[in-house]
Amino acid sequence: MPTEPSLTPPQGFFETDAAMARLRRRKRAEWRLKAYGIAAIALAALALLALLGSVVGKATGALTESYITLPVVLDAQKLDPSGERDPKTLLRADFAGLTKKTLKAYFPYVKGRKDKRALYDLVSGGASFELARKVAQNPELLGKTIDFRFLASDTTDLYLKGAFGSLQPEETRGLLTADVKGKTVVLHSSANDFLPALEQVKQGLLKKARLLRRQAERQDNGVREYERRAAVDANEEDRAGNAAQIATRSKARDTLLAQARDLEERAVAPDGAEELDDKTPSLLIKAANGWIKLVKVESNRAEGIVLAPLTGRLENSGAWQLLITELPESARKVSDRQIVWIEQLRDQGAIHSVFNSRFFTASDSREPELAGIWGAAVGSFWTMLVTFALAFPVGVFGAIYLEEFAPKNRFTRFVEVNINNLAAVPSIVFGLLGLALFLGVFGVPRSAPLAGGIVLALMTLPTIIIAARAAICAVPPSIREAALGVGASRLQTSFHHVLPLAMPGILTGTIIGMAQALGETAPLIMIGMVAFIVDVPHGITDSATVLPVQVFRWSDFPERAFEARTAAAILVLLGFLVLMNGVAIILRKRFERRW
Amino acid sequence: MNEIRDVTALKDTKKVKISAQNVQVYYGDNHAIRDVNVDIDDKTVTAFIGPSGCGKSTFLRCLNRMNDTIDICRVTGTILMDGRDIYAPDVDPVLLRARVGMVFQKPNPFPKSIFDNVAYGPRIHGLAANKAELEHIVEKSLKRAALWDEVKDRLSASGTGLSGGQQQRLCIARAIATSPEVLLMDEPASALDPIATAQIEELIDELRSKFSVVIVTHSMQQAARVSQKTAFFHLGSLVEYGETGQIFTNPQDPRTESYITGRIG
Numbered sequence: 001m002p003t004e005p006s007l008t009p010p011q012g013f014f015e016t017d018a019a020m021a022r023l024r025r026r027k028r029a030e031w032r033l034k035a036y037g038i039a040a041i042a043l044a045a046l047a048l049l050a051l052l053g054s055v056v057g058k059a060t061g062a063l064t065e066s067y068i069t070l071p072v073v074l075d076a077q078k079l080d081p082s083g084e085r086d087p088k089t090l091l092r093a094d095f096a097g098l099t100k101k102t103l104k105a106y107f108p109y110v111k112g113r114k115d116k117r118a119l120y121d122l123v124s125g126g127a128s129f130e131l132a133r134k135v136a137q138n139p140e141l142l143g144k145t146i147d148f149r150f151l152a153s154d155t156t157d158l159y160l161k162g163a164f165g166s167l168q169p170e171e172t173r174g175l176l177t178a179d180v181k182g183k184t185v186v187l188h189s190s191a192n193d194f195l196p197a198l199e200q201v202k203q204g205l206l207k208k209a210r211l212l213r214r215q216a217e218r219q220d221n222g223v224r225e226y227e228r229r230a231a232v233d234a235n236e237e238d239r240a241g242n243a244a245q246i247a248t249r250s251k252a253r254d255t256l257l258a259q260a261r262d263l264e265e266r267a268v269a270p271d272g273a274e275e276l277d278d279k280t281p282s283l284l285i286k287a288a289n290g291w292i293k294l295v296k297v298e299s300n301r302a303e304g305i306v307l308a309p310l311t312g313r314l315e316n317s318g319a320w321q322l323l324i325t326e327l328p329e330s331a332r333k334v335s336d337r338q339i340v341w342i343e344q345l346r347d348q349g350a351i352h353s354v355f356n357s358r359f360f361t362a363s364d365s366r367e368p369e370l371a372g373i374w375g376a377a378v379g380s381f382w383t384m385l386v387t388f389a390l391a392f393p394v395g396v397f398g399a400i401y402l403e404e405f406a407p408k409n410r411f412t413r414f415v416e417v418n419i420n421n422l423a424a425v426p427s428i429v430f431g432l433l434g435l436a437l438f439l440g441v442f443g444v445p446r447s448a449p450l451a452g453g454i455v456l457a458l459m460t461l462p463t464i465i466i467a468a469r470a471a472i473c474a475v476p477p478s479i480r481e482a483a484l485g486v487g488a489s490r491l492q493t494s495f496h497h498v499l500p501l502a503m504p505g506i507l508t509g510t511i512i513g514m515a516q517a518l519g520e521t522a523p524l525i526m527i528g529m530v531a532f533i534v535d536v537p538h539g540i541t542d543s544a545t546v547l548p549v550q551v552f553r554w555s556d557f558p559e560r561a562f563e564a565r566t567a568a569a570i571l572v573l574l575g576f577l578v579l580m581n582g583v584a585i586i587l588r589k590r591f592e593r594r595w
Numbered sequence: 596m597n598e599i600r601d602v603t604a605l606k607d608t609k610k611v612k613i614s615a616q617n618v619q620v621y622y623g624d625n626h627a628i629r630d631v632n633v634d635i636d637d638k639t640v641t642a643f644i645g646p647s648g649c650g651k652s653t654f655l656r657c658l659n660r661m662n663d664t665i666d667i668c669r670v671t672g673t674i675l676m677d678g679r680d681i682y683a684p685d686v687d688p689v690l691l692r693a694r695v696g697m698v699f700q701k702p703n704p705f706p707k708s709i710f711d712n713v714a715y716g717p718r719i720h721g722l723a724a725n726k727a728e729l730e731h732i733v734e735k736s737l738k739r740a741a742l743w744d745e746v747k748d749r750l751s752a753s754g755t756g757l758s759g760g761q762q763q764r765l766c767i768a769r770a771i772a773t774s775p776e777v778l779l780m781d782e783p784a785s786a787l788d789p790i791a792t793a794q795i796e797e798l799i800d801e802l803r804s805k806f807s808v809v810i811v812t813h814s815m816q817q818a819a820r821v822s823q824k825t826a827f828f829h830l831g832s833l834v835e836y837g838e839t840g841q842i843f844t845n846p847q848d849p850r851t852e853s854y855i856t857g858r859i860g
Contacts, residue, residue: 408666478703484664486716486769487693496715497705 059571061564065356065369066152066160068123068345072102074135076142085139095132099123099150107341109309118338122345124151126370149352154368154561155333159342160351163560164332167284167323167343170196174300176287178314185292185304187285190316192299197283197324201274201297202267204281209263216256223249273298278329282336287320288312291340307340333560359568363534364550368561371554373569375536379449379529379544380518380576386453386540387460387517392510394457395464396499399506402465403472404494423462430459431526439527446528447543455527456517463516467509471502504591511584515577521548547573612637612777612807613658618672620653620662620831627653631672631833633826635777640799640808642822642839644815646854649828651811655779658809659695660688676777693720696770696806700782702762704754704769709746712754712765713737716773732772739805740768741798760791767798771806778802780810784817796821815855819843827851 013019076083079093100120104110110119127150134148135141158164174191223246230242266272275296276283283294283302290310296303314320329336345351362372398419406412434455438444444451475498483493524530529545530553537544545553551573554566613635620628628650635641643651653662660681662668674681681691693716704712713733716722723729733750737743742764746757754765763783770778780799784792799821802808812818818825819839826836827848835842835851846852 476703478699478701479705480664481661481697481699482703482705482766482769483715484661485659485692485697485699486719486773487689487691488715488719489689492719496719501706 055567055570055574058564058567061158061161061163061561062359062568063356064161064353065358066157067149067352067354068152068156069147069149069350069352070102070106071145072098072131072148073105073145074098074142079135080139080142085142087136087139090136090139091132093132093135095128095135099128099131102148102150107344110341115337118335119341121153122156122338122341124153124369125367126365127151151369152351154559155338156342157369158561159334159339160346160353164334165326167325167339170322170324172320172322175316175318176285176314176320177316178287178292178310180306180310183305185306187292187294187302187304189300189302193322194283194294194297194302195299197281197294197322198274198297198299200324201276201280205263205267205274209260209267212256212260212263216253216260219249219253219256223253273301280328282325282329282339284323284325284336284340285320286323286343287317288314291343293336293340307337308344359565360572363536364532364545364553365534366532366557368557368559368565371562371565373547373550373572375533376545376547376550376569377572378536379533380546382449382537382540382542382544383452383456383524383546384514384518386450387456388510388514390454390457391460391464391513395461395510396468396506398461399465399468399472400494400499403469404490404498419462419465423466426522427459427520428522428526430455431523433458434523434527445541445543447531447533447545448541449537449544449546450540451527452524452529452544452546453540455523456520459520459523460513460517463513464506464510467513468502468506471505471509472498474505475501504587508584508588511580511587515580515584518546518576518580519548519573521552524549525552547576610637611635612676613809614673614675614678615654615657616673616675618654618657618670618674620650620657621669621671622665623667627831628657629831633833633836635807635809636824637776637807638803638805639824640803640810640822641824641826642818643809643811643826643828644813644818644854645828645834647813650831651826651828652781654828655781655809655811658777658779659692659697661692661697663688693773694775695777695779696773696775697779698763698766698770698781698783701786702759702766704757704762704765706753706755708751709737709754709757709765710750713768713772716769720773722773736768736772737765739771739802740764741794741801742768758791760787760794763787763791763795764798767795767802771802776806778806778808780808782811782813785813792817815843827854829854 075098079095079098080086080090082089100116103119103122104116107119110116130151131148152160170193172189172191172193174189174193176190176193177188179186179188226242226245226249230239230246233239233242266274273296276294283297284307285292285294285304288310289308290306291308292304292310293307294302294304325332325336325339334342342351358370359372361374362370363375365371402412402416434451438451438454439446444454479497479501480493483497484490488496524546529549531543531545532553533543533545535542547569551566551569554562554569611634615631615633615635618628618631619626631654643655645651656662657670657674658681662670670682676691676695680686705715707715710733713736714723714729717729717732723732734743734747737746742761745761746752746765754762757765763786767778767783783799784795787795796817799808799810803823810818810821822839824837825839825842827834827842827846827850829850835846835848837847842851843855846855
């Protein structure tokens with residue numbers, strides 16, 4: 001007969017080696033768990049920092065805007081021939097022409113249609129409207145010459161912010177002699193001052209040669225593949241096709257190789273002259289108040305064209321600068337000529353950079369320098385207003401009914417389960433519903449905050465109902481019993497006692513749902529809130545766009561200046577979300593009750 | 596004939612306030628209360644005693660129809676209050692609860708001010724015509740609940756900030772503010788310390804002059820101290836009902852005797 005196992009451990013059981021090993025194992029496991037936890041949190045924090053860092057870093061470009069201050073002659077005769085000084089007529093006067101004239105007057109040496117157009121591109125298309133507005137508001141300025149701050153165009157602004165790289169001065173030791181013949185100029189340096197630049201250009205040639213050789217290799221691989229196929233193909237037609245492929249590919253390979261060899265030869269030639277084009281870095285020379293762009297360089301001699309005229313002769317002069325832009329002209333939106341003009345303006349102190357308040361007060365625009373988020377922010381406000389007005393009462397009353405009044409039967413359980421499922425439905429489905437039902441059947445205006453608000457309300461509703469039900473459920477039943485005990489009806493119990501106690505929880509859930517709706521894009525795209533809206537909406541039926549959609553649209557625009565504005569708009573959106581969540585936290589802390 | 600009438604008049608001073616006849620309570624399929632017949636006298640403290648789960652609280656909650664709030668609960672039989680069936684279709688449970696106040700096991704003041712706690716019942720039933728009347732009702736109720744002196748300076752303070760015993764007396768004040776005819780108490784002192792319990796018991800004895808009090812208690816000493824009549828419940832049935840002194844000194848049923856002497860329960 002087996003003996004019954006003893007329930008008490010033997011004497012000294014917890015001091016044995018096995019027990020000690022178990023203890024160590026347990027402690028190690030705890031330590032490991034802690035380490036995993038810390039690692040996970042560190043990873044999350046790092047990801048958040050990286051995200052914020054990248055967004056903030058990109059957004060800084062949108063914080064300032066550039067202005068070009070130029071003297072404007074306000075010719076009363078031309079701008080206001082009638083002499084009535086009527087603001088409406090003044091606004092319609094040819095201020096665009098005046099802006100162009102002002103620029104032309106400042107750069108008298110700019111000739112030719114193409115160059116002039118490049119010159120006009122320095123200032124924003126919106127600058128002349130601002131000038132018109134200023135004159136219309138102050139008609140007494142007519143007949144005077146004023147210094148007006150023209151808003152710089154996005155390319156000018158980007159160049160000034162260093163988006164296309166900056167002009168790097170090269171060290172020069174020699175004395176420069178320039179021999180100007182009309183537009184072209186031949187330059188001589190007493191030292192080999194062009195050599196480093198020449199080296200740089202040659203490095204570029206080698207790089208390009210390497211690229212060509214890689215392309216040639218790919219063609220060569222193709223040739224070998226077709227040769228292999230030709231060896232196994234039985235069909236006459238296939239063989240002919242293969243032969244043709246081999247012929248074209250070998251030809252392409254040989255051309256590429258020849259080009260690469262040519263570039264390499266040019267690169268290693270000890271002091272061969274090198275032609276510069278728009279694919280190589282640009283070399284600019286600044287001397288005697290003028291600018292020269294080099295087109296051909298040797299170590300001590302160079303040929304160039306005059307971009308801005310020199311004021312005097314250059315004869316063994318030490319006062320000159322050699323400047324290099326790393327980015328070739330073809331790879332940037334601002335041309336060498338424009339760089340020269342901007343640099344001249346900068347040297348004369350005509351360029352100012354100020355805080356970009358326009359970004360926070362203007363509406364959308366196709367011109368990045370004119371675009372702002374105010375329109376989208378107001379659109380978001382109207383949309384959220386509609387969303388709140390619909391989702392909050394419906395959600396709260398739905399939750400009260402389900403928690404306090406509905407009989408607990410199969411039907412209410414079905415409803416409850418489906419409300420929970422609704423919270424997991426992709427938001428774009430709500431957009432489809434809105435498009436088909438509200439826009440299609442009920443004729444709600446397209447692109448309007450009303451339509452967006454209804455759709456977002458539907459999307460937010462489950463979140464609010466779930467949060468409200470949880471909050472109502474958390475109200476202790478003793479409160480309900482107490483109220484019922486003194487003869488309160490169920491309605492009175494719900495509204496006098498349960499709802500006030502549940503309100504902080506309901507509001508927290510509502511704010512979180514609203515924050516979710518504020519950041520929602522997909523359903524709004526379905527109901528046409530991606531439209532390009534220049535006006536600030538004045539009501540819930542005006543066409544509008546919202547912040548996240550604005551971010552989405554700007555991120556899609558080709559203009560590079562929108563990159564910074566997109567990041568800045570994201571920051572504004574994040575700011576709103578943080579604000580809303582902060583309010584939710586304060587509400588929760590403030591009205592937290594114990595009973 | 597006259598003599599008989601006189602006897603009836605005499606009996607009326609101890610008249611029956613609530614008369615339960617053949618009461619059955621079901622929780623779903625569970626038959627929780629079986630065949631309970633009991634007459635509760637006016638201006639008397641009646642104690643319900645019995646082991647846990649014997650149905651005494653369930654029966655108490657039948658008296659103000661609090662069981663109505665539980666979906667699966669079903670009550671049959673007749674409960675007459677002043678001769679009227681409180682389960683009749685024309686009786687509104689909300690109005691009934693204003694006439695039959697209730698105090699719960701755990702003090703459950705509303706998270707509002709002391710004043711609002713007491714004033715809530717009179718407010719929703721429209722018992723006070725103006726603010727002065729309401730203040731009078733609140734003061735009278737708090738005085739009757741022996742809490743007035745402790746809280747008269749801080750009526751606007753939160754009711755949840757009081758001590759446990761004070762909270763329970765606040766709940767009693769709240770229950771009597773609607774001038775009920777019957778006061779139901781479900782283990783009112785079980786969550787309190789002995790001093791607070793003594794205060795509550797003293798209070799119950801005073802309340803007897805105005806109301807018919809029904810108290811459920813686990814403590815047999817408490818039942819013996821505060822009640823004039825005692826009902827012993829066991830497994831959903833009313834085993835014995837009679838004068839408190841008689842139940843505790845000379846129980847008729849062996850089960851009652853076993854419980855009182857501590858053999859079951």
